[in-house]
Amino acid sequence: MTEFTWVLDPTSGKVVLEGLTVEEALALAGDLLPAGREINCGRPLVATPLPAATDTPGPTLRVARIYHASVVDGPGCRSVLQLQGCPIRCPGCYVPETHDPDGGVALSVDDVVTALLHPSGTPRDGVTVLGGEPLFQPQGLAALLRELKAAGIHTVVYSGYTLEALARRREPEVHEVLRLTDLLVDGPFVRSRATGAGEWRGSRNQRLIPNPAMALAADEGYARSGQP
Ligand code: SF4
Structure with missing residues (x-):
């Protein structure tokens, strides 16, 4: 039996069906709901216009998109930063x-924080960073997460x-x-394992790991390796 999830967002009135193809979703709900659109965890319905590129000193991030009110990129209703650049190149x-x-726009971390957390009236249970590959830009990402955690996000x-x-990275x-991340969704996208991936994931190999630094610290081998 196919397992799928209904997500009802009381703020926007949007209904998201996870775990079904568009054809299956239309067969199930097509008579009840208006025409739908296919989305996935990396494709926003409406992206926020980005600020102008920065040449100010300080940490920067190369940004592909920012969007708000996502109900498919982690728990609750989230503002989302999609970073530019990925060397992994998963098929599919x-x-x-x-x-x-070299794509996207280079923005200061301060400008990214402002774009994510304002307008302040945007409903938000947290911020999600996805890609591209976020760990392709570790310096800027760490600076961003420092500011978000200082703000209690x-x-x-x-x-x-x-x-x-x-x-294993140095x-x-x-x-x-990893210390500033509340929930890590890890692993590459594997097309052959996409069906039935479960909430917030693109394929079944990906894991939801709360407090990843604590998960590593609990691992005896990691603790012995002397990593911070
Ligand atoms: S699925 Fe993610 S990790 Fe894989 S190639 Fe695409 S952006 Fe990179």
Whole structure:
């Protein structure tokens, strides 16, 4: 039996069906609901216009899109930052336009925080960072998460790398990102395992890992490795 999830957003009135193809969803709900649109975790319904590129000193991020009120990119209703640049190149990736490391717009972290958290009236249970590959820009990402956590924001980070692969990286900012992430969705997109992936995931191999730094610290091998 096919397993799927209805997501009803009381704020916007949107109905999202996860786990079905468009044809299956229309067969199920087509007589009851207006015409629908296919979406996925990396494709917003409406993106927010980005600020102008920055040349100010300080940490920057190369940004593909920012959008708000997503109910498919983590728990609750979320503001979403989609970063530019991904070297992983999973076959069947839904967002190939985010792969080019020179695409998108380079913005200061302060401008990104402002675009994510304002207008302040936007309903928001947290901020999600996805890609592209967010850990392709660890310095800027760590600076962003520092500011979000200082503001008390719940953070979700998607990565095409597994937690174990991230733990082996030497850059201190990668480990800081893991400490500042409340929920990590890890692993590459695997097209042959896309059906029935479950909420917030693109394929069944991907894992939902709350507090990834704590998960690693609880792993004896990681603790022995002396990583921060
Ligand atoms: S990691 Fe994400 S953005 Fe990169 S190729 Fe895979 S699915 Fe696409």
